[in-house]
Amino acid sequence: MAEIKIAAETRTEFGKGAARRIRRADKVPAVLYGHGTDPVHVTLPGHDLMLALKNSNALLTIELGSESHLTIPKQVQRDPLKGFIEHADLLIVKRGEKVQVDVPITVVGEPGPDALLVTENASVSIEAEATHIPSEIEVSVAGLEAGAQVTAADLHLPEGAALAVEPELLIINVTHAPTAAEVEAELEEAEADAGIEHDAPEAEVGASEESSES
Template structure:
């Protein structure tokens, strides 16, 4: 995984008003924490950060006040309507150490004929990986799977150096049977019979 270099500034003013001013200036408020250090408040260039976090679990070589740290995003807040970044939590990592992250699961292939649906029980797979070699995701084949089939965490081939951080038998993907639809003719007949039945009930009551 390539490192993305970003320079940030220390943040000394806090509160909603300060955060709004930072965002208007194209900055994103953030917090750096981990490895026993006191949390540090920073503001990062919004455009650079937005490009970086397009890669899941991106490794960022962050420079603040002349000091560089390797960090990965652990929590990202976005505006629910416009989608811009509002805040980011950054975890300090060291080369060679393993970190717990979640990686995207991508399905490829066609299910068996029948109109069945593929359900992503886990959209992201919890794993442990070396901080500087976090996989961008895993791809799973669902070719020919029929209704009732499922893929468990242990069935997924992980890159070297990556291990599961979830139970082996956790369901990641499953194939759900398509719901049978009532034939149109039967539905129409049922609609026609309903008024007749109501009329008979009314006559009996009289």
Template sequence: MPEVKLTAETRTEFGKGAARRIRRADKVPAVLYGHGAEPVHITLPGHETLLALRVANALLSIDIDGKSQLALPKQVQRDPIKGLIEHVDLLLVRRGEKVTVDIPLHVEGEAGPDTLVVVENSTISIEAEATHLPQQIVVSIEGLQAGSQILAKDLDLPEGSVLGVEPDQLIVNITNAPTQAEPETADEEAGAEAPADAEAEGSSEES
């Protein structure tokens, strides 16, 4: 994954009021931490950060006063209505360092006829080199029949990556698609019982 360069500024103001002023200036408050170092509070350019974080686990090169450090977004807070980024926690990483992250799963293909595809997990936890994280992992369901299952161990992981979950964790379950047969049968049975009830009522009236 290519690095995305962002120029940051250190900040000394904190609290909700300071955060609002930063956002009004089209910037994003953030904190940079990791490797036992003291957290560094910074601001990032708003538009560039929004574009960079459209990609899951984007590798960022954060430039502070001419010194660059690699980081991964660990937690991103967004406005629930506007979708704008309100705050970012960034984890410092080094080249060659292994990290554990959640990677989005992309299901593609078409399962067999009369099947229902149930995606049990939309992400998968893997351990991989920080500078070689995949944006997504493709899961093919092409032609799979009812009763088929895709487990974590069946995923095609990038070279050098290992699972961060149990191998038997269920990812996709292919079942039989629901049909209208059962409801119709129930209606037919109800209809068949109605005349019997009517006959019973008629007999009661005659007696």
């Protein structure tokens, strides 16, 4: 994984008002912590940080004056509506050190006919060297038929990485794809349970009225 360098500035103002001023300047308040050191409060350029965090488990070198800190993102707070980064917690790591991270699962390939994929877990927790964290773990479902399952033990991890979850953790479950008739029956049952009634078609209504008049 490539290291991404970001120039930081020491943060001296705190509180909601200071945070708003930082964000208006297109910067992000952040804190660096780890290895028993006191937390380091910094501001980071918002655009650079946003681009860097498009890489899952990005390895960031934070340059602060004459110092530099190798970090990985541990918690990133985003605005729930606009999506911009409000705050970032970055964990200081060392080369060769192993860390526990969640890595997203990427599904590739197409299952067999009449098979439906159910993703039970979209990520998996692994232990890997801080400088060799994979951005994703690929899972091939090519040709899998209904009844097949992919567990954490089936994942192909990069060299030096190990699972940090139970091997039996279910990742992908392959089930039988419902037919159109089954889908319609489930919909009708759900509507009945919800008390939803549909008006009869006009042709049926007309036939009913003629029958009553005669």
